[in-house]
Structure formats: structure tokens, C-alpha cells
Amino acid sequence: MTERDDLDMLVAEFVLGTLPAQEREYVETRRREDPEVEALILQWEERLGRLAEETEPVQPSPALFAKIEKALDRIESTARKAAETSNVVALRSQLTRWRWSTAVASAAALVLMAVLVLQPQPTPETQSFVAVFQHNDEQPAFLLTVDLKEQRLNIRPVTAEPRPGKSYQLWIKADELGPNPRSVGVLGNDFKLDEGALRSYDPALLKEATFGISVEPEGGSPTGQPTGPAIHGYLYPTDGNNQ
């Protein structure tokens, strides 16, 4: 059997639902990093999706939607607060939460991240992007602002605290850079990073890239790749009305 067949069967079983927890997590991690895996998953979901028609609908209790709306209010207000601290209050934000972990990371090590999406406009003055790195549903941990025009980055802690013997490291990942994340830099004790650290990257690449922050041994990852729990997300190309 070829490697591709193996992957196809792994994905097929993921969609069918029979994979053990760890293999599910592995597939879920790969789907976020590899568009091919994502595409295979969607294909299998379409193949088997009609089976769901055999399940009869069940009316939810009226209280459930109210609960969901409340949870959503909390998420949205977190997003708004984060936007305010970055002086981009006026910009409409979108929030995406990502759950990312290695196949072996324990559930406790999972860190959630939110990405605030600022819409790009064709005009040159809005070249600024922001991402929020979030510990949980409530509190943003870091805020990353990228000024594309100047290729300048600014990272600031929101609730993140120094961890003894550990360093935070910022990563960038993009198709053009190959399959692995590349280190942007290790955050200093004051959480500062050289604001020109992204200068060597093309702005078009930065727009498409995924950023991540991982917790590493002091001084940064010994392997050149993220080794600790990480939080990931896109900086979307921004624009008020392009959707």
C-alpha cells in the first residue's frame, strides 16, 4: 500500500469515527497544517455524510440557545478588549479560535488562541494586522501586531506571565517556507522581540502566513522546531468588505 493510500485510510477512519483518541488528535493536528489532509477529510465527509440522514432530529431545550449566546458574548467581548488594547478599536474584528497540539500533548497542555482579523483595504494606510494568542476562552495571552508596509512587528503580553526556566518563541509558517515552521525569534524577559524580525519576509508571504507561539526551554527551542505546547493562527489579509 502506498503512503497516500495509508493517509487516505487514516482520514477515512477519522471521518468514520473509529480512530483511537491519539490518532484522532494526530489527524486533527495535520489537518491544520496540511491542506491536502484537510481536502481528504472534506472528501470523506461528503462521501459518508448522507448516512447522517438516518438519524432523526431531536428538539433542543429552549434554554440551550441562551447558554450558547452567553458563551458567545464572552468570546466576543474578549476579542473586543484585545482589539482595544492594540489601539485598533475602530477596526472590525473577527475571531477564530484554534486548538492546536502535537499528537502527544496532553489535554492540559492545550492552549487556545484567537486571531483577530483586521480587514485589509486596498488603500495603503491599513497595512496593520493583529493576532491574539489566547490561553483559554477568557483571556488573551499575547497580542501580535504586524505592520506590513514597514514589515515591523510588535508583540506584547496581555496576561502572559514569565515562566521560570522557560522562554516563549514566535514562529512563522508558510507554504513558501517549506513544511516546517521557522523561528521568528525568542521573546526576551520583557517579552520584547526585535521589531524588524520580519523584515526579510515578503509582505505577500506575511499575509498568508500562520504565526505561532510556543513555550520552550530557556533561550528557545533546542531543535529549531517547536517542542512545547503552541498556539497557532493566521493573520488574515484584511479588508473591510472583501468577503
Place this chain on the structure above:
Amino acid sequence: MKPDSHQLPDNAIGAPNSQSPSDTPEHVAELIHRVAQKDRQAFALLYQATATKLLGTVLRILRDRGWADDVIQDSYLKIWQKAEQFQDGKSSPITWLVSIARNSAIDELRKHPAGRTTNSDELDEMPGRQSTAQEQLEDQQAANKLNHCIDQLEKDRQDMVRLAYLNGWSREDLASQFEQPVNTVKTWLHRALKQIKRCLES
């Protein structure tokens, strides 16, 4: 967590599969696109149009109402956050939504396998559901084709595919029910899935 065993009523399955304008695929797709724009009203409409379907799916897997409610809440928050990833050409909207809920339910179940137990009643439900569903979907070409392809499988494997997809059974659950080693179950599932894929493509 050891939830009460929750059996779904079987009488709803024969109901005609009528679609009101609010839950046609086109309308649901439009709502998802509006949710991607953070439109709260569209989110409420999307919930109204789809929550019964998603809850039915999740409850059948978890068999516990409180547990299912939690997963539904989590699923709709994910839908809010992932709506911008939805692409018309790649997913049908209901399947996309159901997949988010199913994945959450199965993740939960794999993490807390003691939360429910499988039983052979679920197996007994299979053939009935299948034929009713077939009648119900007679005019739906795609479903007929999937059902047709599943019907081509050996009986045990038909049941395995349905128990896995609809009831969330793991390889281990299937292995003990069908009295086979887990690896044999895995091999059977792979063969069944390949056969379904080939059949759907033919």
C-alpha cells in the same frame, strides 16, 4: 461521568423528510456565510434551522442529554469561529455542520469512553433504520447511491460502518461486539471504506 442510558425514540424515523425553506442547503449555506461575517441574527437562524439535526446526531453518539447539550454548545461556538472556512464547492452545508458536531461528540467519547456503554440493542436497530431510511430517501439520488454502496458490503461490515458512523462505536467496541481482534476490525473497516469509495466513484 456515567450518564443514564438514553434511548432515542424510534417513531420519528418514518416521518416524511420535508424541508421547509429555512433548511434548504442553499439557505443554510447563505446563513453560514453571514455567520462568517459575525452576523448574530444569522447565527440564531442557523441554530434554529439546524440544531435539531445536530442534537439528534450528537445524542445518538453520546446517549446522554446533558452531555450532548454541552457538545452542542461547543459545536455552535466552533461553527461561529470556523464559518469563514466553509467553502460551498467543497462541502455541502449540512454535512459540514454535522461533521463539526460529530467530531466534537466522538472526541468527547474517545476521551471519556466510560461515559457510555455500547450494547447489542444498537445493533438490532440497524437493519430497521436502514430500510426506513431507504424508503424515506427514495428520491434522493446521492443517499440512494451511498446506501446502495453500503448494501454491497457483507452484512457484518454494513453494520460496522453504520454503528461507527451513526453511533460512534470505536474499533474496540466493534471488536468485542463482533468477536474479532481489533486488527481484524481495522482491516475490515479499511476494506469496507475502500469498497464504498470505489462504488461511489463508479
